[in-house]
Amino acid sequence: MTAAYDPQNIFAKILRGEIPAHRVYEDAHTLAFMDVMPQGEGHTLVIPKAPARGLLDASPESLAAVAATVQRVARAVKTAFAADGLTVFQYNEPAGGQTVFHLHVHILPRFDGVALGRHTGGMADGAVLADHAARVRAALDAG
Structure with a gap:
């Protein structure tokens, strides 16, 4: 049995503006922002605004909105970081690797010959994240 959604999780706090985030995109249903513990340059997260612990308890409408935002972001x-490719992934429950229990999708630009970094738990420099967020926003604005 899956545990209940906890409205005090860090992503819910980001949505409420209680914790700052380097936001790159927002619409009525989703929010995209830089991962503060990135596995690579440009590591971005997309979350639904509707409460959902993971993939299995999200509404189909919320999943559709997340998917559309993931594609757009x-x-x-990919453009902002001149990446050769992308890795997109999503974890569910502790056994599946999930550590923040609000549905979220990871977007990582990838480069030929460069291994994916580890999620070490170390926080990235805020100035670097701000720069990365600005680069993604500029690429979004350019279309």
Whole structure:
């Protein structure tokens, strides 16, 4: 049995403006922002605004909105970082690797010959994240 959604999770706090984030895109249903513990340059997260612990308890409408935002933001991330490709992934429950229990999708620009970094738990420099967010926003604005 899956545990209940906890409205005090860090992503819910980001949505409420209680914790700052380097936001790159927002619409009525989703928010995209830089991962503060990136596995690579440009690591971006997309979350639904509707409460959902993971993939299995999200509404179909919320999943559709997340998918559309993932595609839009992934294009911008790839452009902003001149990436050779992308890795997009999503974890569910502790056994599946999930550590923040609000549905979220990871977007990572990838480069030929460069291994994916580890999620070490170390926080990235805020100035670097701000720069990365600005690059993604500029790519979104350019279309």
